[in-house]
Amino acid sequence: MKELYWIAVDWGSSNLRVWALDKRHKILDSFSSSDGMLSLEIVEFEPLLLEKISNWVAGDVNIPVLCCGMVGAKQGWLEAPYATVPYNLMQDTDSVKVICRDNRLDVRILGGLKQNNPADVMRGEETQIRGFLSVFSDFDGIICLPGTHTKWVHVSAGEVVSFRTFISGELFALMSNYSVLKYSVNSDGWSDQEFKSAVSESISNPQKIFSDFFKLRADDLLNKVAKSVLRSKLSGYIIGAELAGAKPYWLGQNVVILADNNLSKTYKAALEGQGIFAQEVDATKCTLDGLSQAFSLIHGRH
Amino acid sequence: MKELYWIAVDWGSSNLRVWALDKRHKILDSFSSSDGMLSLEIVEFEPLLLEKISNWVAGDVNIPVLCCGMVGAKQGWLEAPYATVPYNLMQDTDSVKVICRDNRLDVRILGGLKQNNPADVMRGEETQIRGFLSVFSDFDGIICLPGTHTKWVHVSAGEVVSFRTFISGELFALMSNYSVLKYSVNSDGWSDQEFKSAVSESISNPQKIFSDFFKLRADDLLNKVAKSVLRSKLSGYIIGAELAGAKPYWLGQNVVILADNNLSKTYKAALEGQGIFAQEVDATKCTLDGLSQAFSLIHGRH
Structure with a gap:
């Protein structure tokens, strides 16, 4: 794929969503599947991803891949540590680099957020919030993310202040x-x-x-x-x-x-x-916007 | 079994408990098994009970059997209607007669209790409360019956007044x-x-x-x-x-x-x-006391 610049991945417990993007974060192609991290062993992540994106990367070398979600949990591909709130999503980004067997892939996984008191964690939602803030940068208030484990998040001045x-x-x-x-x-x-x-x-x-x-x-x-x-x-x-x-x-x-x-x-x-x-x-738009925003922070492009 | 006068049965969702009793409600023998009503089809209740008590009733005719619990639910042996609270357990007893193929058995199932507002039901606990009241007849207060579905029951002057x-x-x-x-x-x-x-x-x-x-x-x-x-x-x-x-x-x-x-x-x-x-x-003593009390009410012996 000629214009492919990087690949965005939202890898949750039950689902996998992947986007092929150009330099301007424009979507060239995308797909989703039910290959969630809960159904995979550690050795299966790289081959599965490679197989799924094979028609995108053929011939290309060293494509950056940025992942968010439960793929970074202890039971996932590689554990990406939690950063601690308060945390500024507009300035900071924490991720771990995965050493792949196939050197066509340059994979990073974004870390989640934790709160010490009361103890709480999120993994994936921080990227959606980042995406929301990349569009509404002055937002001050509460973001509710309903789901299996619904989050209520207090956001102010680009920071996640607290959450439950x-x-x-x-x-x-x-x-x-x-x-x-x-x-x-x-x-x-x-x-x-x-x-x-x-x-x-x-x-x-x-x-x-x-x-x-x-x-x-x-x-x-x-x-x-x-x-x-x-x-x-x-x-x-x-x-x-x-x-x-x-x-x-x-x-x-x-x-x-x-x-x-x-x-x-x-x-x-x-x-x-x-x-x-x-x-x-x-939420889907926020996820992709958040991955794009994090990609720019990591790779120094704004 | 020479002195056998009647058989008491507590047939719940997951368990079956059966006692052989003499005229004075003294225990002659007993057993329990995991043949709860949830694991049985309607046609299986009579053969199962007969098989389990075969060494008690051999030769005997027309043994009264009194059952309480989920065996009287819609999905049980025979539906025993709910009586409505307030209900006087010391004076009243409601039961249904099961027509058995084998005429050695004279089976009755005790009904549960219902409350119209707020809507609530019990099936089995009313017999335990009856047993408690047969010993502590002047009790006025609250009976808590912890379990899968914990009951809080207000009892006064022999009556179940309300419950949640x-x-x-x-x-x-x-x-x-x-x-x-x-x-x-x-x-x-x-x-x-x-x-x-x-x-x-x-x-x-x-x-x-x-x-x-x-x-x-x-x-x-x-x-x-x-x-x-x-x-x-x-x-x-x-x-x-x-x-x-x-x-x-x-x-x-x-x-x-x-x-x-x-x-x-x-x-x-x-x-x-x-x-x-x-x-x-x-609770086990209350169950048996409650079945005995109900047996006496039904069969006119005090």
């Missing part, structure tokens, strides 16, 4: 797939109204969450409540309890939601019920 | 076996001090529970905190949030814990941290 992770997404998946509720919430339907009212209930009384969960089962058994309603309520109770816990982050703040799926709308609706009008931002 | 179920036990199992925490809490060890301090934190701030969960993971990654400590904290956070939600039940009340495993000590310790000195009661 909530396990809500994973909890919703466990409750709806493995718990006594699995048959009661087994539906693709959705009720925005039931969701919002459950969010409000749970924000006001987060301590009721574990009895609220069982109430869903009882409402199924005794009142034959529709599964779509029960599913919306389960989500509402969980996100409501999360919002109660994350209140110091969003209350009276400027909030942006950085996501690329339905979850963005769900969190937006939940926050609106609390009088917070959050902006939604495209 | 918390999904805490199941949540602990899901978090420790299937979530991102599974490697961090993988320990048999226990720290009473860490448990109690987590209970207190969580009672004061139940809305932090989903970030507290993730903090356990981060404390493992960043601070190499011992897995036994993380496991004790996970339990403490969950039970603390439950106690926060169940406060209207235990605050300033007379509390009894009805359980037959370590969970009893765990709940006792958690409540003591809140100034509540709960009595522990043996």
Whole structure:
């Protein structure tokens, strides 16, 4: 590929996304696959990446490859240490160099961020935030990144000041797939109204969450409540309890939601019920912008 | 078996317990097995029970068998309807008769209890409470039945007045076996001090529970905190949030814990941290006493 200048890689737990880019970070080609780091042994990363990008690099030598995400975890390709918050994403970038067998590749992996007290970690989200800040450099406020492990991040003057992770997404998946509720919430339907009212209930009384969960089962058994309603309520109770816990982050703040799926709308609706009008931002674009920004910092091009 | 007068059965989701009893409800023999109702099809209940008790009933005719527990659920042997609280366990007993192929058996299944608002159900616990009340007939207060789905039950003048179920036990199992925490809490060890301090934190701030969960993971990654400590904290956070939600039940009340495993000590310790000195009661004895009491009500013997 004639104009190929570098390759950007977002390598998460369950997915791999790769972009071929030119000197101006313009996309020449891209692909995604389900070869997440959790499904790979350490010796499999290089051959897999090489195979996937073989039609891009044929004949080329020493192509820079920059990766972010769980690929840098202890169980990944090579452990990229966490930098500590507060951390200035616009000035600093930390990465590790991977020694590859094939010298056509010059691979670096970006490190995640850690917070000492309360203990917390992120890996991948820092790159999305970097991408967001590369466009909105003056942003001061809160970035919410919904997902399996939702992050609430305080950003000011280009710095990640502090953050908290909530396990809500994973909890919703466990409750709806493995718990006594699995048959009661087994539906693709959705009720925005039931969701919002459950969010409000749970924000006001987060301590009721574990009895609220069982109430869903009882409402199924005794009142034959529709599964779509029960599913919306389960989500509402969980996100409501999360919002109660994350209140110091969003209350009276400027909030942006950085996501690329339905979850963005769900969190937006939940926050609106609390009088917070959050902006939604495209996460895939932020990831690529963040990798581009980090590439420029590492390779001295601005 | 010469003196055999009736057979008591506690048939739960995962286990079966059976007692052979004489006229005075004295135990002649007993056994337990892992043939819980969840592992059985409807046509398998009668043959299984017959096979297990064949050496008791040989030659006998029309032996009364009284069952409690999930065997009376929709997916069980025969659905035994829920009675509605308030319900007087000392005066009333509701059961259904199972038509068996083998006429040596005269089987009845006790029904559970339901509460309309907030919706809630129990199946099996009502028999344990009945057994407790058959001994402590003047008890007025709260019975806590810890387990997969922990119940807090208000009892007065022989009546179950109201109750709430918390999904805490199941949540602990899901978090420790299937979530991102599974490697961090993988320990048999226990720290009473860490448990109690987590209970207190969580009672004061139940809305932090989903970030507290993730903090356990981060404390493992960043601070190499011992897995036994993380496991004790996970339990403490969950039970603390439950106690926060169940406060209207235990605050300033007379509390009894009805359980037959370590969970009893765990709940006792958690409540003591809140100034509540709960009595522990043996659950197996309560189950058998409850079945005996119900048998006497049904068959007119007191």
